[in-house]
Amino acid sequence: MIKKVLVVGAGQMGAGIAQVCAQAGLEVFLHDQKEEAVQKGLQSIGKLLGRAVEKGRMTEGEKIATQQRLTPSTSLQDAADCDLVIEAVVEKMEVKKAVFQELDGITPKHAILATNTSSLAITEIAATTKRPDQVIGMHFMNPVPVMKLVEIIRGLQTSEETFKEIEELAKVLGKVPVSVEDYPGFVSNRILMPMINEAIFTVYEGVATVEDVDTSMKLGMNHPMGPLTLADFIGLDTCLYIMEVLHEGFADSKYRPCPLLKQYVQAGWLGKKTGRGFYQYEKTTG
Numbered sequence: 001m002i003k004k005v006l007v008v009g010a011g012q013m014g015a016g017i018a019q020v021c022a023q024a025g026l027e028v029f030l031h032d033q034k035e036e037a038v039q040k041g042l043q044s045i046g047k048l049l050g051r052a053v054e055k056g057r058m059t060e061g062e063k064i065a066t067q068q069r070l071t072p073s074t075s076l077q078d079a080a081d082c083d084l085v086i087e088a089v090v091e092k093m094e095v096k097k098a099v100f101q102e103l104d105g106i107t108p109k110h111a112i113l114a115t116n117t118s119s120l121a122i123t124e125i126a127a128t129t130k131r132p133d134q135v136i137g138m139h140f141m142n143p144v145p146v147m148k149l150v151e152i153i154r155g156l157q158t159s160e161e162t163f164k165e166i167e168e169l170a171k172v173l174g175k176v177p178v179s180v181e182d183y184p185g186f187v188s189n190r191i192l193m194p195m196i197n198e199a200i201f202t203v204y205e206g207v208a209t210v211e212d213v214d215t216s217m218k219l220g221m222n223h224p225m226g227p228l229t230l231a232d233f234i235g236l237d238t239c240l241y242i243m244e245v246l247h248e249g250f251a252d253s254k255y256r257p258c259p260l261l262k263q264y265v266q267a268g269w270l271g272k273k274t275g276r277g278f279y280q281y282e283k284t285t286g
């Protein structure tokens, strides 16, 4: 039974995951290397819980109880008595592997190690641990408190017991789980990211402006956000890493990342989180 969770990475995904876990009654550590990042994550959770109280979806008492279940962490040793770790650090294989190796040595034997990776191979991450049967993909969508879907990805070595526990947890969190096999980009990003990349190509080739591309998809296809607004929201670094995983994983040129996407990432224009991407933002979000 999963009661205590540590979330690694207090960025936009990690904070959202920590929030929904705490709201569901779990004890949660929110971990990042820097104290400042943890505090930023906790602040954003506090704001969203405040909004939930204003909207009448939660009482002030429930908000306080949720916040009391959230503990800041800057040491991975806090995972020593956790039943589950959900990793949400940057989308880079070598960084995730290092985190999983460290966690493997810290967490109790029964603990499940889950990754929120958008595209990377669960099988490869699992193979760096001594418990590959207890490693699994638990891919939440952004913004986590709002979006219902969780892709649950089995690595080649993932046990049925691990899969069932995580599937059950997703339901406890109020999410709808779908079962996905371990192929680059899984289902959601294999379909979404080439569309975003193509939208960037249309701007790169001068077919239309950023605004007109977004308007086409919003008003023409009823998408809630245009693809370039969505790319900024996801993070252009994350979009590029996912395209690179698809390109390399399928060895198919149809997944080549648009040069403009590469250039924006090189410039540090990562979207909403850095204040500039295809659009400009007030630099408030983390």
Ligand SMILES: CC(=O)CC(=O)SCCNC(=O)CCNC(=O)[C@H](O)C(C)(C)COP(=O)(O)OP(=O)(O)OC[C@H]1O[C@@H](n2cnc3c(N)ncnc32)[C@H](O)[C@@H]1OP(=O)(O)O
Pocket (backbone or CB within 6 Å): 048, 051, 055, 117, 118, 140, 141, 142, 143, 144, 145, 146, 147, 188, 189, 192, 224, 225, 230, 234, 238
């Ligand atoms: C990259 C990956 O690996 C996978 C991914 O996640 S891909 C990204 C998937 N996500 C999407 O495609 C999101 C597409 N966009 C949307 O669905 C909507 O624009 C949206 C839900 C984000 C916002 O909805 P909206 O109607 O335009 O705006 P708004 O009315 O302000 O917000 C609707 C609700 O969402 C909440 N919300 C909006 N942004 C939020 C955020 N960043 N965090 C938490 N909650 C948020 C608002 O509080 C609001 O809730 P209430 O009405 O209950 O207060």
Ligand SMILES: NC(=O)C1=CN([C@@H]2O[C@H](COP(=O)(O)OP(=O)(O)OC[C@H]3O[C@@H](n4cnc5c(N)ncnc54)[C@H](OP(=O)(O)O)[C@@H]3O)[C@@H](O)[C@H]2O)C=CC1
Pocket (backbone or CB within 6 Å): 008, 009, 010, 011, 012, 013, 014, 031, 032, 033, 034, 037, 088, 089, 090, 091, 092, 095, 099, 116, 117, 118, 119, 139, 140, 141, 142, 233, 234, 235, 238, 273, 286
């Ligand atoms: N953005 C999205 O829409 C979605 C993203 N994902 C996936 O979630 C993961 C996180 O993405 P997102 O939240 O957007 O990214 P962010 O950049 O917002 O957050 C990542 C956080 O992890 C921290 N971090 C990096 N390395 C470590 C480490 N070794 N130990 C602890 N913390 C670390 C970063 O700190 P610092 O900045 O100091 O490096 C940062 O605070 C990625 O794998 C991404 O693919 C999944 C679904 C949707």
